[in-house]
Amino acid sequence: MTDILMPALSPTMEEGTLSKWLVKVGDDISAGQVIAEIETDKATMEVEAVDEGKVEAILVEAGTEGVKVNTPIARLEGGAAASPAPTRAAPEAAPVAAAEPTAAPVASKAEVRDPEFPEGTTMIKITVRDALRDAMAEEMRRDDTVFLMGEEVAQYQGAYKVSRGLLEEFGERRVIDTPITEMGFAGIGSGAAMAGLKPIIEFMTFNFAMQAIDHIINSSAKTLYMSGGQIKSSIVFRGPNGAAARVAAQHSQDYSAWYANVPGLKVLAPYDAADAKGLLKAAIRDPNPVVFLEHEMMYGNEFEIPDVEDFVLPIGKAKIQRTGKDVTITAHSRMVGFALKAAEQLAAEGIDVEVINLRTLRPLDTDTILASVRKTNRLVTVEEGWGPCGIGAEVAARVVAEAFDDLDAPPLRVHQEDVPMPYAANLEAMVVPSVEKIVKAVKAVTYR
Amino acid sequence: MARTAKASDSDKKLSNVSKDELLKYYREMVLIRRFEERAGQLYGMGLIGGFCHLYIGQEAVAVGMEAASKDGDQVITGYRDHGHMLAAGMDPKAVMAELTGRAGGSSKGKGGSMHMFDIATGFYGGHGIVGAQVSLGTGLAFSDHYRQNGNVSFTYFGDGAANQGQVYESFNMAQLWKLPVVYVIENNEYAMGTSLARASATINLSQRGASFGIPGETVDGMDVFAVKDAAERAAEHARSGKGPYILEMKTYRYRGHSMSDPAKYRSKEEVDEVKTTRDPIDHIKTMLQQAGVAEDEIKAIDNDVKAIVLEAVEFAQTSPEPDPSELFTDIYTEA
Numbered sequence: 138m139t140d141i142l143m144p145a146l147s148p149t150m151e152e153g154t155l156s157k158w159l160v161k162v163g164d165d166i167s168a169g170q171v172i173a174e175i176e177t178d179k180a181t182m183e184v185e186a187v188d189e190g191k192v193e194a195i196l197v198e199a200g201t202e203g204v205k206v207n208t209p210i211a212r213l214e215g216g217a218a219a220s221p222a223p224t225r226a227a228p229e230a231a232p233v234a235a236a237e238p239t240a241a242p243v244a245s246k247a248e249v250r251d252p253e254f255p256e257g258t259t260m261i262k263i264t265v266r267d268a269l270r271d272a273m274a275e276e277m278r279r280d281d282t283v284f285l286m287g288e289e290v291a292q293y294q295g296a297y298k299v300s301r302g303l304l305e306e307f308g309e310r311r312v313i314d315t316p317i318t319e320m321g322f323a324g325i326g327s328g329a330a331m332a333g334l335k336p337i338i339e340f341m342t343f344n345f346a347m348q349a350i351d352h353i354i355n356s357s358a359k360t361l362y363m364s365g366g367q368i369k370s371s372i373v374f375r376g377p378n379g380a381a382a383r384v385a386a387q388h389s390q391d392y393s394a395w396y397a398n399v400p401g402l403k404v405l406a407p408y409d410a411a412d413a414k415g416l417l418k419a420a421i422r423d424p425n426p427v428v429f430l431e432h433e434m435m436y437g438n439e440f441e442i443p444d445v446e447d448f449v450l451p452i453g454k455a456k457i458q459r460t461g462k463d464v465t466i467t468a469h470s471r472m473v474g475f476a477l478k479a480a481e482q483l484a485a486e487g488i489d490v491e492v493i494n495l496r497t498l499r500p501l502d503t504d505t506i507l508a509s510v511r512k513t514n515r516l517v518t519v520e521e522g523w524g525p526c527g528i529g530a531e532v533a534a535r536v537v538a539e540a541f542d543d544l545d546a547p548p549l550r551v552h553q554e555d556v557p558m559p560y561a562a563n564l565e566a567m568v569v570p571s572v573e574k575i576v577k578a579v580k581a582v583t584y585r
Numbered sequence: 586m587a588r589t590a591k592a593s594d595s596d597k598k599l600s601n602v603s604k605d606e607l608l609k610y611y612r613e614m615v616l617i618r619r620f621e622e623r624a625g626q627l628y629g630m631g632l633i634g635g636f637c638h639l640y641i642g643q644e645a646v647a648v649g650m651e652a653a654s655k656d657g658d659q660v661i662t663g664y665r666d667h668g669h670m671l672a673a674g675m676d677p678k679a680v681m682a683e684l685t686g687r688a689g690g691s692s693k694g695k696g697g698s699m700h701m702f703d704i705a706t707g708f709y710g711g712h713g714i715v716g717a718q719v720s721l722g723t724g725l726a727f728s729d730h731y732r733q734n735g736n737v738s739f740t741y742f743g744d745g746a747a748n749q750g751q752v753y754e755s756f757n758m759a760q761l762w763k764l765p766v767v768y769v770i771e772n773n774e775y776a777m778g779t780s781l782a783r784a785s786a787t788i789n790l791s792q793r794g795a796s797f798g799i800p801g802e803t804v805d806g807m808d809v810f811a812v813k814d815a816a817e818r819a820a821e822h823a824r825s826g827k828g829p830y831i832l833e834m835k836t837y838r839y840r841g842h843s844m845s846d847p848a849k850y851r852s853k854e855e856v857d858e859v860k861t862t863r864d865p866i867d868h869i870k871t872m873l874q875q876a877g878v879a880e881d882e883i884k885a886i887d888n889d890v891k892a893i894v895l896e897a898v899e900f901a902q903t904s905p906e907p908d909p910s911e912l913f914t915d916i917y918t919e920a
């Protein structure tokens with residue numbers, strides 16, 4: 138007797154709808170046969186049998202929603218004597234993602250309203266994914282020179298479904314699927330930008346932008362300078378950056394510091410949906426090359442954004458995400474959520490943390506950071522990337538240079554361990570920054 | 586220069602095929618299929634994480650190619666790599682345990698599905714960046730040429746990868762320097778959700794080396810004997826100092842691109858058509874039956890393979906997670 142279990146179809150799937158059975162009790166099934174269809178928020182997928190045997194019982198009816206991964210959905214009789222269902226390790230034993238602090242924004246009293254949000258506007262809930270899509274759609278409606286190009290952006294609606302609906306609205310002229318040729322299409326985008334178009338170049342992930350980094354830096358960042366101001370390069374290079382879940386060394390890397398090192402580029406890293414929308418619109422309008430670093434693990438998270446006609450955020454301005462008086466934490470992208478979570482825990486212990494969401498990594502908003510540190514006298518930097526020569530190193534250097542006398546403790550940096558991203562679940566969990574590591578660093582700078 | 590190896594070519598040769606050979610290929614192909622089905626199941630249970638790309642449907646390519654390789658030859662491919670590793674003779678336990686990220690995995694659990702290596706069998710990965718393995722494989726051939734060791738590098742890549750620029754930079758140098766490399770393009774018709782025709786200005790991939798003077802053939806990649814035949818010709822060309830050779834394998838992947846791809850870009854009918862008319866395992870099974878091999882003998886192989894795969898599954902779940910100290914090893918080689 139073998140149980141057939143509800144399968145997980147992606148690293149983040151926890152439950153799904155069992156939409157359809159293609160076999161019934163009494164049927165003989167063979168390995169590889171499609172036996173059912175299940176639906177997740179992203180897709181409908183087929184379930185294939187791995188074992189052969191006769192269907193003895195259907196344990197979950199077709200149409201059942203919210204079926205948890207690994208729930209037995211059917212039972213096979215016989216034929217399976219040599220085939221015990223693989224020993225079921227508790228699914229918790231194999232975490233698919235480093236502890237996600239919260240999906241929703243941390244609602245905390247100390248969290249402040251974005252001063253950029255117009256007073257009295259109503260707020261609407263939206264995922265980061267859709268906020269990015271809306272930003273592109275709005276800018277494409279306003280300016281015919283804006284177009285989107287990249288792998289799977291059109292017909293597939295984006296590898297991570299960020300460009301959902303854009304092909305339908307704007308057509309093949311402006312939403313363009315490319316072959317897998319990053320250097321080629323980044324160069325084509327850069328050339329088109331030289332000629333005055335405003336390309337949005339999507340990298341399926343920034344790991345693959347390493348194939349194209351020559352055009353980002355040599356052909357885009359330096360063009361204005363090399364041409365003595367003649368040739369502008371208004372182009373956005375965007376896509377998910379940083380560590381996804383369990384995809385290991387070549388697919389999990391934070392490039393923040395790489396790009397932030399380069400004059401001529403602007404580098405943005407949104408945290409929530411408002412950042413995503415307001416900053417992407419700003420990036421598309423900006424007359425300079427912008428590297429826009431998204432985060433796969435944030436795409437599905439919902440946040441509130443102001444429901445206004447044309448919501449654009451300023452480039453170069455950090456946001457005080459939470460006010461506090463004891464310690465300043467700087468963070469960007471997904472790490473802002475980790476920092477907020479740590480701040481909440483620390484508040485319970487009487488440590489009042491201010492969290493700065495950097496949002497723009499180049500030009501870095503030094504004024505906001507310095508003002509905060511002058512108040513708290515303590516600094517912890519958090520980033521997903523490696524420590525050496527990183528964003529935290531830059532922030533700390535500026536603070537030490539300009540607010541040395543205001544510091545009551547040496548700044549501390551929280552970052553990825555200094556190793557390539559391992560695949561094994563236990564090692565991966567050790568490598569990435571965690572809420573615990575942030576809490577520990579804050580306690581260290583407050584000598585607690 | 587173009588030559589098309591059809592199934593009929595291989596049928597002609599069948600008289601020379603021994604029953605043992607038939608059984609061997611059958612076993613190897615079934616091993617890959619059953620292994621991949623289990624890997625899919627373990628993924629569904631959360632025991633394998635991240636991206637997991639299955640080789641189901643393409644078994645005849647890795648198995649047929651392997652038949653033309655000699656000791657010391659090298660193999661390199663992309664992230665859809667489990668089949669090549671099994672065909673190269675790697676222990677299924679070590680492959681499966683790498684998929685579950687355990688200490689007993691071939692990379693001690695550090696590499697995962699997309700990044701696996703096994704120097705003992707000449708398997709140089711398992712690479713996550715589309716196209717990178719083409720230059721790397723050419724580099725392996727460079728080393729063979731440099732050492733004049735008579736070995737060949739079998740460098741696999743997909744129809745999608747065939748558009749990467751470094752492929753052509755490599756082709757040029759390989760032909761210029763007469764490097765012993767066999768480029769195996771596994772044309773399974775799709776690169777993620779993009780069909781070959783939507784991504785390629787010309788779709789005859791066997792002729793992608795034409796402007797460099799590299800000979801190429803299109804091969805029925807669902808017929809293990811057609812593959813083996815072509816592989817022998819290509820390997821002989823490379824080994825004898827004539828330089829690179831391109832084999833375009835017409836094949837098909839049955840599953841989505843990775844476990845999380847619902848594959849909406851192709852019809853169910855299209856997939857079913859391939860499964861029912863071109864399946865590489867059905868094909869060899871028919872040959873076995875025609876050769877008069879008893880059903881029992883086939884069944885015995887099936888059972889054997891099943892036991893091997895279940896043992897691998899068991900090992901992949903009981904092998905411990907890597908020791909935390911492993912986190913900081915293998916960053917640098919001790920100088």
Ligand SMILES: Cc1ncc(C[n+]2csc(CCOP(=O)(O)OP(=O)(O)O)c2C)c(N)n1
Pocket residue numbers: 288317319341345348665713714715716742743744745746747771773775776777842
């Ligand atoms: C440089 C780079 N760009 C994009 C990707 C994402 N990606 C992974 S596999 C793939 C499709 C490759 O298709 P193909 O070469 O046909 O191989 P197949 O998956 O069909 O075996 C893409 C776009 C990547 N891994 N590396």
Ligand SMILES: [Mg+2]
Pocket residue numbers: 743744745771772773774775776777
């Ligand atoms: Mg392909």
